[in-house]
Amino acid sequence: MADSDHNWRLWGERDPYYAVLTDARFRSDRIEDHRQNFFESGQAFVAHWLTQFEAHFGPLPRQRALDFGCGVGRLTIPLSDHFETVTGLDIAPAMLEEARRNSAGRQIDYVLSDDALSRVEGTYDFVNSCIVLQHIPVDRGMNLLGQLLGRVRPGGGCLIQLSTKRNHGKWRELRYRIRHAVPGGQAVMNLIDGRAADTPVMQMNEYPLDAVLRLFHENGFEKMVVRYEDHGGTDTAMIFARRD
Template structure:
């Protein structure tokens, strides 16, 4: 995962807020910090509202945010949990997240440079959350992370993650694949991100095969309008 780490390190140094929420009008430092972090609070509130429908998690001791970036959602979950840990592959993102942290020791950031989460024990977290992260990883790493996310969530906890399925239009898929290859490989453009999807059927099978019960699947637009995407709610059996 070295190439992903290097890319996100570069993005963290050049345009970190835009790298997390890639609004074309917010490029080159266009994000207002208050607005950016408010989006995380809105997102966390929506997650917890949906979680209440499942009466989960049954306790609120500790949550994990995989692919935390600069802590947009990580800090927001501090309003609901005693402690929150953000995990990211890029040292520069972790450094920025620590600089933005407003919650002291209740909000911690951990560097994790592989597709396993061995630093965390089985069932350690009451909420495990990941949004606009898995989509940037090769599919083999997505599959590995899903197994790990199930492992570390408490049996009475909740796993929530977002993942695109496929491009809505095959022409967009062909254009993105060719353009992305040229920009990243030949021109070394860090701001052109990899995007990968896995079908809802396949993700559901992966969850069940790794010991999770699927509670709900809702259509999700975080990957952008050209993608069909889903938000998954699951718990460990």
């Protein structure tokens, strides 16, 4: 299996905004012309889903929020408009440095992540992770999800997005499996596609929704809302829930 952490660190160094939102406008050589669009998309996303959460579950405490897989701060920054303090977690140091530059003057603490969330302290009123877990192998991702859910304090909530099914077609799926699961496949497929051998790639892992919902239940989430989304040909689930 291709090393998802290594690839994400490379994305952070080479093309951080495009890695967060795979839109050609956000490539490194174009981001300055489209920076406002990038961050406005994050503001709209956060406002929409907080409104959806409170429409279903009532008022949400607004002291502390955690953004897992924060990238360059696209969602972390608008979260700081709604919560007193925010913590952003990411595995890529270059992403964190860019996020800090984007967040000057805000009450945001950017922290290097690991599989144990060892640098995170306490519990939170809201935990967010969107367009992140799909890039992490399922076994690791389920462990991380359990830890994230455990960080939600009673009465608090979360918004979690993950992928459940790749709808690539046979040829594209074969290419995906060679790139991600065959030793050396990433380099070979990059060369076939006319790219540098070490060009980073992104995994789109398939999470079993039944096991995910069971994990929510085991962590004290009795009330959940699941929304289906088509994310570029991949089935994804957007789950928002309150912890009892």
